[in-house]
Amino acid sequence: xxxxxxxxxxxxxxxxxxxxxxxxxxxxxxxxxxxxxxxxxxxxxxxxxxxxxxxxxxxxxxxxxxxxxxxxxxxxxxxxxxxxxxxxxxxxxxxxxxxxxxxxxxxxxxxxxxxxxxxxxxxxxxxxxxxxxxxxxxxxxxxxxxxxxxxxxxxxxxxxxxxxxxxxxxxxxxxxxxxxxxxxxxxxxxxxxxxxxxxxxxxxxxxxxxxxxxxxxxxxxxxxxxxxxxxxxxxxxxxxxxxxxxxxxxxxxxxxxxxxxxxxxxxxxxxxxxxxxxxxxxxxxxxxxxxxxxxxxxxxxxxxxxxxxxxxxxxxxxxxxxxxxxxxxxxxxxxxxxxxxxxxxxxxxxxxxxxxxxxxxxxxxxxxxxxxxxxxxxxxxxxxxxxxxxx
Amino acid sequence: xxxxxxxxxxxxxxxxxxxxxxxxxxxxxxxxxxxxxxxxxxxxxxxxxxxxxxxxxxxxxxxxxxxxxxxxxxxxxxxxxxxxxxxxxxxxxxxxxxxxxxxxxxxxxxxxxxxxxxxxxxxxxxxxxxxxxxxxxxxxxxxxxxxxxxxxxxxxxxxxxxxxxxxxxxxxxxxxxxxxxxxxxxxxxxxxxxxxxxxxxxxxxxxxxxxxxxxxxxxxxxxxxxxxxxxxxxxxxxxxxxxxxxxxxxxxxxxxxxxxxxxxxxxxxxxxxxxxxxxxxxxxxxxxxxxxxxxxxxxxxxxxxxxxxxxxxxxxxxxxxxxxxxxxxxxxxxxxxxxxxxxxxxxxxxxxxxxxxxxxxxxxxxxxxxxxxxxxxxxxxxxxxxxxxxxxxxxxxxxxxxxxxxxxxxxxxxxxxxxxxxxxxxxxxxxxxxxxxxxxxxxxxxxxxxxxxxxxxxxxxxxxxxxxxxxxxxxxxxxxxxxxxxxxxxxxxxxxxxxxxxxxxxxxxxxxxxxxxxxxxxxxxxxxxxxxxxxxxxxxxxxxxxxxxxxxxxxxxxxxxxxxxxxxxxxxxxxxxxxxxxxxxxxxxxxxxxxxxxxx
Numbered sequence: 001x002x003x004x005x006x007x008x009x010x011x012x013x014x015x016x017x018x019x020x021x022x023x024x025x026x027x028x029x030x031x032x033x034x035x036x037x038x039x040x041x042x043x044x045x046x047x048x049x050x051x052x053x054x055x056x057x058x059x060x061x062x063x064x065x066x067x068x069x070x071x072x073x074x075x076x077x078x079x080x081x082x083x084x085x086x087x088x089x090x091x092x093x094x095x096x097x098x099x100x101x102x103x104x105x106x107x108x109x110x111x112x113x114x115x116x117x118x119x120x121x122x123x124x125x126x127x128x129x130x131x132x133x134x135x136x137x138x139x140x141x142x143x144x145x146x147x148x149x150x151x152x153x154x155x156x157x158x159x160x161x162x163x164x165x166x167x168x169x170x171x172x173x174x175x176x177x178x179x180x181x182x183x184x185x186x187x188x189x190x191x192x193x194x195x196x197x198x199x200x201x202x203x204x205x206x207x208x209x210x211x212x213x214x215x216x217x218x219x220x221x222x223x224x225x226x227x228x229x230x231x232x233x234x235x236x237x238x239x240x241x242x243x244x245x246x247x248x249x250x251x252x253x254x255x256x257x258x259x260x261x262x263x264x265x266x267x268x269x270x271x272x273x274x275x276x277x278x279x280x281x282x283x284x285x286x287x288x289x290x291x292x293x294x295x296x297x298x299x300x301x302x303x304x305x306x307x308x309x310x311x312x313x314x315x316x317x318x319x320x321x322x323x324x325x326x327x328x329x330x331x332x333x334x335x336x337x338x339x340x341x342x343x344x345x346x347x348x349x350x351x352x353x354x355x356x357x358x359x360x361x362x363x364x365x366x367x368x369x370x371x372x373x374x375x376x377x378x379x380x381x382x383x384x385x386x387x388x389x390x391x
Numbered sequence: 392x393x394x395x396x397x398x399x400x401x402x403x404x405x406x407x408x409x410x411x412x413x414x415x416x417x418x419x420x421x422x423x424x425x426x427x428x429x430x431x432x433x434x435x436x437x438x439x440x441x442x443x444x445x446x447x448x449x450x451x452x453x454x455x456x457x458x459x460x461x462x463x464x465x466x467x468x469x470x471x472x473x474x475x476x477x478x479x480x481x482x483x484x485x486x487x488x489x490x491x492x493x494x495x496x497x498x499x500x501x502x503x504x505x506x507x508x509x510x511x512x513x514x515x516x517x518x519x520x521x522x523x524x525x526x527x528x529x530x531x532x533x534x535x536x537x538x539x540x541x542x543x544x545x546x547x548x549x550x551x552x553x554x555x556x557x558x559x560x561x562x563x564x565x566x567x568x569x570x571x572x573x574x575x576x577x578x579x580x581x582x583x584x585x586x587x588x589x590x591x592x593x594x595x596x597x598x599x600x601x602x603x604x605x606x607x608x609x610x611x612x613x614x615x616x617x618x619x620x621x622x623x624x625x626x627x628x629x630x631x632x633x634x635x636x637x638x639x640x641x642x643x644x645x646x647x648x649x650x651x652x653x654x655x656x657x658x659x660x661x662x663x664x665x666x667x668x669x670x671x672x673x674x675x676x677x678x679x680x681x682x683x684x685x686x687x688x689x690x691x692x693x694x695x696x697x698x699x700x701x702x703x704x705x706x707x708x709x710x711x712x713x714x715x716x717x718x719x720x721x722x723x724x725x726x727x728x729x730x731x732x733x734x735x736x737x738x739x740x741x742x743x744x745x746x747x748x749x750x751x752x753x754x755x756x757x758x759x760x761x762x763x764x765x766x767x768x769x770x771x772x773x774x775x776x777x778x779x780x781x782x783x784x785x786x787x788x789x790x791x792x793x794x795x796x797x798x799x800x801x802x803x804x805x806x807x808x809x810x811x812x813x814x815x816x817x818x819x820x821x822x823x824x825x826x827x828x829x830x831x832x833x834x835x836x837x838x839x840x841x842x843x844x845x846x847x848x849x850x851x852x853x854x855x856x857x858x859x860x861x862x863x864x865x866x867x868x869x870x871x872x873x874x875x876x877x878x879x880x881x882x883x884x885x886x887x888x889x890x891x892x893x894x895x896x897x898x899x900x901x902x903x904x905x906x907x908x909x910x911x912x913x914x915x916x917x918x919x920x921x922x923x924x925x926x927x928x929x930x931x932x933x934x935x936x937x938x939x940x941x942x943x944x945x946x947x948x949x950x951x952x953x954x955x956x957x958x959x960x961x962x963x964x965x966x967x968x969x970x971x972x973x974x975x976x977x978x979x980x981x982x983x984x985x986x987x988x989x990x991x
Contacts, residue, residue, distance in 0.1 A: 013950050028951075197946040225942035246946040261950045275951040298954050318954055328957070335948060360918060379918060380944030385960035 015271035024141035027202040029273030029303035053311035058285035066257035075108035082120035106152035114159035153189035164193035170224035172216035192253035264329040272308025295325030339371030392645030405495035406503040413557035422455035468649035477738030488605035491519035491574030498532035504862035522552040544829030577647025585609035594713035612643035616671035685717035687735025692760035694731030707753035781891040793875040819844035916940035
């Protein structure tokens, strides 16, 4: 039935829109359990049904390489998370070496749950540690303390799962020494993968409001720049190498799922607030109206338990023509340490832009590839926006 | 033609906001010139900007028929004059078409600077002045005090001042009775060759230039051949008529009558305010007195933000000029801003109004450079260069001496604020001339001051330092010797021509320092360090640095973030597009006006 030109997604993202409470900096879609119109069990069923419905629309993955369950706080589903993962893995035909990641918050994992998840097929846990300073965690509205985060990290590795630790720098009031302490403690977890983000104040979040009225200091961008450099240096000494703007891993432990995002691979999104990306041909199979000349279709499922949870959820669609698709790939590819090859630069018609960026010392050209420099990491928006604009 | 003894030509004059236009509205209603259902506020102000800002820019003339208490019906010609000092010449021509004025004074605000200026102009024109104390319905109204101020400050008998409220209509009939009784009827020779004064003009897309005229001698009728004396233009009379306020054609206009004249001429430059219309053959030999060419006082560079809009800007300026012959412009190019125009205005208000109309009515996005005045620079070899733009200034090595235009500035202020006014005027190189008490609550101060200082935010400063009490008027008094230098601003080592300005040498250091500091705040951090320098010739007098931006990155970008972050980048990029990039430096628009906000 399927169009031979269609590249079926081999990556699936499932969004579990459930949180115990909202963190002060977060603008992702989530609800507290009492605001969710279904039980946690009902939510698992609904997500699995929505995933299955894609198959009836012609986009059943012919085997998947990665599955990522994010949120929200997927671990709030408890044992239900194991049910969700195994149901999806079976439905999608997960390859034997598939990477199956769940996002978890330290306060909601236990050794027992991790054991169960490992049995259900989970291979990797991305742990939302953010900080290892209790005062900072409180300001961020996180529900855990530092000691619990360290314990949770240990449980993950003891369960035989790959551990990834998320950290944030540039927090209001955070000093260089504070950041160094968090980094040093994070290194003791022996995680094979770490993500480091400067805090970004998103409009509409409580933390942005507090900063806006001047009750918390907006971090000095120069100090944050130093923090990012410090992170790269410290992580490097422990064998964690930067492979993307904000991600570090021991070789072989890079996130395959996230790498799919940065290399233009199609992926299916399931659940309220989830996003997906389909090739134009696949999108046509699925019933989207896609004109000629379109390269890919991005869709976002409604951020609403009512309209985003059914088998035919409400979606917002964005069509990118072939040129835009190529420029998007170039822009995302430059987030990776390995950069992009000359072929993509030519397809995206950004060679001239890259030469300009090279003159500014933001990218470098070697062995047929364009890659971002140390200076380019910090001034990434200049690189990304010029490549995306194609001028 | 009407018997001149039944004609009264008058104008309403006032300080801004004293209620002139509302009073005119009431006159139209009382005389049934405009049906109540057609009435809108500020009927005689036809431009949106006039209505919104409550100012009159173009003169207007309207004929109303008034049944007076003596049983006779009078033809009253109300000539509405521009209400701002920028348009002093236009006001003087409007007044020359009248025999009397109603001097409107706000019952709460009392006499203000333009009340004095307008009253003096009316006196000099030999007009009958009828004082009218307006807004007597206001709770803060104090007609007795204001009556006293009029008598003391203006030496005008005010015991019979009309008490009125434009808002309620009270006293409006009394005002018209006073006009009939006190304003002399026009006197002229119906048998002499035609002499008619052009006191304003506007452009009609279908009819060409429409002149507003007042017949002094003789008469003018459709089909006549006439000559416009100042421009020696001979043309046919296509139509004459009166404004009620819509145009109503009539057979002819006779001695003392006010109306409009259509000749079919399409070039507004030929129909000048203040010119005299006479017969083409056997016409008058002498023009009516008082004619002069409109002369721009303030100059600024106007540049389209989007270079593609240059032809549109040119087109828009041409179209505005049709109704505003005082607007002068010539092409100018700047390394920093590309192609644009150097535009001359009668004053700051005129400039603001024109810029606003260009943006609003023509959809242009414009960047204006700091306003400047016309300097005279004498070179060592003896010739004079007229400096309209800082770029015209000769190199310091070739410069012998300089002159700049001066004003006589009049400030009216309560006695408590005299110190504040003195301090400000000192800072602005003002020379104190004299001071007099108009009343216990109002002091009149006179200064001589360079025009260039006045256009630097002087009025706003005056208002804020006197809690809004001060009022201002000024008149041009000529050129004075001065010690001027051109100050250049260099960004990343390159002079940015659009940021240069001419300044008095004594103030150059202070202003250069404040301006570089200001620019450091305005110019965002860029990928490279940006030195900001102020220089006179090759000599650097101050320096600041915008440090290089070290971090600007959206670190988190996963599946759900891609569309959103892309849009964020687009927005960021669009923000940069609104800046002007000069070399490698992105400069926000406000930088070009920063010099105006420099308060040392």
